[in-house]
């Protein structure tokens with residue numbers, strides 16, 4: 359005997375661009391994002407009995423993503439994700455949960471001859487602003503939002519150490535008091551649940567501030583700290599974001615440790631290129647460390 363133990367379905371990789379034109383100043387603001395919507399609810403019969411009666415076509419979900427982007431603001435992405443998710447619950451009685459993911463790319467305004475340009479932008483980083491919204495009929499936690507930054511590639515050429523770790527018959531890594539540290543930041547902060555779309559609207563300003571603060575805290579801590587380990591540095595980042603964004607419940611990071619290996623060049627005329635003489639390194643594609651944590655309020 360088999361049974362359907364969980365199911366959700368929807369449209370992924372819906373790419374949307376929206377321009378906001380301020381007629382008075384002639385200034386445009388642009389947003390480019392990729393949206394995913396997955397619905398849950400009384401949809402089992404579509405899997406088990408080939409009954410498409412409860413199926414809202416994924417093509418209709420794609421259309422809805424465009425229409426809601428036209429009708430409503432797409433910024434902050436937390437608000438757009440919540441509005442979109444709420445629409446599916448309000449419209450289809452058999453839908454119990456709408457999961458909405460938004461990933462927004464960077465389009466930063468150009469500064470030309472010292473002046474912000476009204477309609478020209480550039481990609482000043484590959485990091486994305488990510489939001490996941492779970493909109494449900496669960497009393498008291500109708501809208502659950504996580505926000506984050508991903509793909510923020512950083513490197514420091516000193517100011518990182520790693521020593522005092524387990525040494526046994528499997529250990530070859532030397533201790534170091536000065537190493538290169540590089541990672542691809544994936545940080546997420548989870549908000550206390552919102553009981554309604556109105557409650558989320560009432561505190562809508564927290565989202566942009568948290569994103570600015572989290573990105574700044576991540577870079578400042580990374581740059582300024584003499585890091586004893588990825589683990590300790592990411593824990594400090596989490597603590598600071600929890601302080602900066604009081605309406606969050608927890609903060610998590612997933613950080614690859616992207617290794618740069620020293621190269622012994624002594625075979626060439628006795629060239630010194632290790633330890634304090636190291637200048638030329640071999641960046642590694644893999645393997646890499648992967649360090650994760652979640653820090654919650656106690």
Ligand SMILES: O=c1[nH]c(=O)c2[nH]c(=O)[nH]c2[nH]1
Pocket residue numbers: 520531586587588589615647649
């Ligand atoms: O910051 C680090 N944490 C580790 O757990 C680890 N393990 C390792 O080999 N290098 C590092 N660096």
